Amino acid sequence: MTITYQVRNAIYVNLTNRCPCACTFCLRANGPGVYGSDSLWLEREPTVEEAIATLPQWDFKAYPELVFCGYGEPTERLDDLLAIARHVREHYPWVKIRVNTNGLADLIAGAPTVAKCKGLVDIFSISLNTPDPAEYLAICRPKFGEAAYPAMLKFAEDAHAAGIDVVMTVVDEPVTSKAKQAECRAICDRLGVRLRVRPFEA
Ligand code: SF4
Secondary structure, eight states: OOSEEEETTEEEEEOOOOOSOOOTTOGGGGHHHHSTTOTTSOSSOOOHHHHHHTGGGSOTTTOOEEEEESSSOGGGGHHHHHHHHHHHHHHOTTOEEEEEEOSOHHHHHTSOOHHHHTTTOSEEEEEOOOSOHHHHHHHHOOTTGGGHHHHHHHHHHHHHHTTOEEEEEEETTTTSOHHHHHHHHHHHHHHTOEEEEEOOOO
16 A cells, blocks of 8 residues: 655655545546556555655655545545645645645535644645536536535635635646636636646547
């Protein structure tokens, strides 16, 4: 089971395969039948202690960023994620802590979540995917239905207001047209956050 792994100059933490969405493009949709040997599929979720125990193997001077990511939505385990982040803050205070998220933490928790992330999360990278709520519903298929898109934008706004760096992401053409990218940029401008256009990988 791979709990932490290195990608470029960052260490990634893989806590869960759970997610309230079922994005049409998600690797999870292919299931362990296709990715059966892929170690990012967790046969069970690691405990906080197990995740922390993997950290000393990494040279955090060489990899100064910790990213909560994986085949799943990290904020499904927000309290555990924050416990690990707190440990990292104490033991590796120079490390930047990023959470790659669908931005639905408030709906998952049933309560606002940004306040408890303040001081522990440096960057939220939030998948915006599209400027169109109806299209979002069609491609991300969140179990929360129409409530999801506005909740994701509110989460971004709250995080920005709390002083957390927020980057919203879309995938470049052909997934997201230049016109839609411009609309996404306008949304980000309104929220005061940055837009990152990720390269398309076929
Ligand atoms: S939000 Fe991420 S983990 Fe969840 S279904 Fe979509 S792509 Fe997969």
